[in-house]
Amino acid sequence: MKRISSLLLVFILTCTYSAYAQKKTTPTFREGTHNFTLQWISWDKPGKVQIRKKNKSTYTIKGEQRDAQSKSFVTIDGTLKVVSSSELVFTGTIKSLYESINEGNVCERTGTYHFLAKGARKYWRLQEMENCEGNNVTDYIDIYFN
Template sequence: MKKVFAFIVILAGLVQSGFAQDKRQLREGTHNFTLQWISWDQPGKVQIKKNSDGTYKVSGKQTGKGGDFVTIDGTLTVVTFSEMTFNGRIETRYSGVNNGEVCRKEGTYHFLAKGARKYWRLQEMDNCEGNHVVDYVDIFF
């Protein structure tokens, strides 16, 4: 019993000292990336790399049939592990939405991971078409 208690005390100290993973850290490397109109089963890829200022460069795409695609290029700032601010450009194109025209979003946007989801979802979901059409743009952990 004393050994278990000692282990818990040591572990608690490591967490408080910051030795445990910082929830503001984002895993660098390749992440899955999807737009629901294209496919959740055949994700695209994004590359995430930490910048010297603590933000993260994100760039990548998912492509589908008939020229459908989603691209992302910009910078992520981690607010908490479940919340990130994105600054840059996201473009979507799906033949059955917005008359098949590209929907371009440039500026500052927000990604959130809610509940047990294993991805961050773009919160500004409205497609350029309007009419309550939304794009689910997801970056997976």
């Protein structure tokens, strides 16, 4: 009887820890205000996006990050479809401008794009990263879990 009680206790503790560990590492998608960044502007001073539920798995997203010292910015406006807790499909427009990239012109992307959360990251990152300039210029555009 002691052996069965010990095995049962181990089983309960294992299940409890497993559920806790999964909950801690799996991002949850929520409505509301989220931080939003483009690395050229700043990771330390994020912009904000508003995410609102449209229907069961589709949300609207709109927001921006702007640099108070320059004309640099990134904006996003469209819809997000939640594929999983780590994958979002965005349809809409993303615009960015950074003075020394793309000859100082706005980079506008309109269409369908993918955001993924990988590993221990606390954000979804745009996967189609190449800036309009080309030349291996990579934009890290992130939507944070918070």
